[in-house]
Amino acid sequence: MDFSLTEEQIAWQMKARKFAEEEIRPVSLARDAIEDPAATIDWDLIRKGSQLGFRTSVVSKEQGGHGIDYVTQSLVMTELARGDSAISKTFSQCWKWSHLIAAACTDDQKERFLEPFLADDTFVLGFGQTEANSGSDNRLPPPDVPNAGVRLRAELDGNHWVLNGEKQFIAHGNIAKLFFLYVRTDFSVPFTDGTTVLLVPNDTPGFSVGKVYNKSGWRFYQNAEMVFEDARVPVANQIGETNAALRKGEGDQSGDMFGDLELASNALGICDAACEQAHAAIKNRQLRGEPLSSQQLVQLKIGRMNMLTEALRAYIMRVAWEHDQKVHSNNAGLAMNLATDTVQEVTELNMDIHDGAGRAAERAADKLVRDGFIWSHLAGDTIQRLKVAGRVIRAA
Numbered sequence: 453m454d455f456s457l458t459e460e461q462i463a464w465q466m467k468a469r470k471f472a473e474e475e476i477r478p479v480s481l482a483r484d485a486i487e488d489p490a491a492t493i494d495w496d497l498i499r500k501g502s503q504l505g506f507r508t509s510v511v512s513k514e515q516g517g518h519g520i521d522y523v524t525q526s527l528v529m530t531e532l533a534r535g536d537s538a539i540s541k542t543f544s545q546c547w548k549w550s551h552l553i554a555a556a557c558t559d560d561q562k563e564r565f566l567e568p569f570l571a572d573d574t575f576v577l578g579f580g581q582t583e584a585n586s587g588s589d590n591r592l593p594p595p596d597v598p599n600a601g602v603r604l605r606a607e608l609d610g611n612h613w614v615l616n617g618e619k620q621f622i623a624h625g626n627i628a629k630l631f632f633l634y635v636r637t638d639f640s641v642p643f644t645d646g647t648t649v650l651l652v653p654n655d656t657p658g659f660s661v662g663k664v665y666n667k668s669g670w671r672f673y674q675n676a677e678m679v680f681e682d683a684r685v686p687v688a689n690q691i692g693e694t695n696a697a698l699r700k701g702e703g704d705q706s707g708d709m710f711g712d713l714e715l716a717s718n719a720l721g722i723c724d725a726a727c728e729q730a731h732a733a734i735k736n737r738q739l740r741g742e743p744l745s746s747q748q749l750v751q752l753k754i755g756r757m758n759m760l761t762e763a764l765r766a767y768i769m770r771v772a773w774e775h776d777q778k779v780h781s782n783n784a785g786l787a788m789n790l791a792t793d794t795v796q797e798v799t800e801l802n803m804d805i806h807d808g809a810g811r812a813a814e815r816a817a818d819k820l821v822r823d824g825f826i827w828s829h830l831a832g833d834t835i836q837r838l839k840v841a842g843r844v845i846r847a848a
């Protein structure tokens with residue numbers, strides 16, 4: 453089996469590593485410490501990263517992007533996340549949705565949205581599904597519960613949809629220039645048969661931003677509430693058929709696979725950073741006159757951290773390769789579950805090796821634990837594990 457990378461893949465990996473080391477790392481801890489959650493974003497950094505191609509990487513070359521394959525996407529995300537996983541996510545959050553513009557939008561929509569997205573270094577994308585009373589049910593729809601799922605109401609008025617309701621915890625909710633918004637267009641049927649996707653620009657009349665959430669981890673990454681009061685969105689902004697957004701029942705499989713690989717690769721970057729921090733700590737510290745590296749308990753921890761990290765890397769590379777070869781399997785979801793367990797164990801072991809003296813090194817270790825905990829809410833929670841387990845059982 454050949455594990456080697458192509459020259460192009462290595463070039464992207466090195467570009468991301470350099471950007472992470474020279475631009476992301478120097479600002480990461482200071483950004484994390486800013487109290488106001490809306491002020492943690494660094495537009496200079498986004499602009500520089502965008503100019504290197506990290507915002508538009510997955511749009512095809514023919515359409516003006518870079519068309520990088522899944523193995524490269526995974527390598528780039530891991531390297532950026534080694535610098536700061538929330539900054540990595542800010543870039544990759546644009547990937548799946550820019551891919552969707554290219555794959556599912558009409559020519560008119562591409563002209564109105566893909567072109568400005570490609571041209572503007574600060575044009576980031578958002579995706580709005582979660583609401584105060586609909587979260588997990590959107591991801592694993594319960595059978596026979598008519599009131600579950602998306603409730604943001606959209607009603608037709610001439611050639612416009614009129615939107616009323618709220619979304620919550622939406623990534624880039626306060627900064628995105630364009631949202632893919634899931635809206636309820638038929639309340640007489642379960643939401644899986646009554647939901648439509650609209651392209652909603654941030655200057656839509658009747659749309660406003662509510663609170664920006666003050667998270668303990670991923671503080672650079674913006675999450676906000678979105679409020680719609682008689683907001684008017686042209687029917688020309690609708691993607692696909694009315695009521696058909698979720699008809700496949702479990703969401704779009706290929707989109708899910710991209711998201712799983714994205715989050716697993718990001719977690720791997722955190723694990724790499726944790727291993728690096730732990731190695732630096734044991735070299736630099738003395739305990740009872742001996743270097744920390746001579747303590748057998750510490751050696752065992754370092755061994756375990758590296759074993760888990762390398763096992764995760766091998767699994768992620770296999771998933772990325774499978775995506776590029778169009779091999780269908782359940783490995784993406786399983787790798788993401790493994791990533792959740794791995795990132796949390798590895799960051800805790802790193803924290804164990806550090807002490808609590810509050811120096812920059814300990815604050816950096818603490819940040820990795822807080823960032824790694826995000827996976828419990830986002831990627832490796834019970835509902836996500838049930839969803840993956842269901843797929844495995846159906847495929848057996």
Ligand SMILES: Cc1cc2nc3c(=O)[nH]c(=O)nc-3n(C[C@H](O)[C@H](O)[C@H](O)COP(=O)(O)OP(=O)(O)OC[C@H]3O[C@@H](n4cnc5c(N)ncnc54)[C@H](O)[C@@H]3O)c2cc1C
Nearest residue numbers: 579580581582586587588589621622623829830833834835
């Ligand atoms: C960093 C971050 C970024 C996000 N970005 C976005 C975004 O861009 N767009 C968007 O739409 N949403 C976003 N979300 C929201 C996210 O999708 C929801 O938080 C998630 O779907 C869970 O919904 P909830 O928070 O309402 O939890 P709930 O649905 O209330 O679930 C709470 C807990 O109960 C568990 N649970 C629920 N049902 C069951 C069951 N049947 N059996 C066992 N356990 C169950 C869940 O696993 C979870 O642990 C983001 C969240 C985070 C943390």
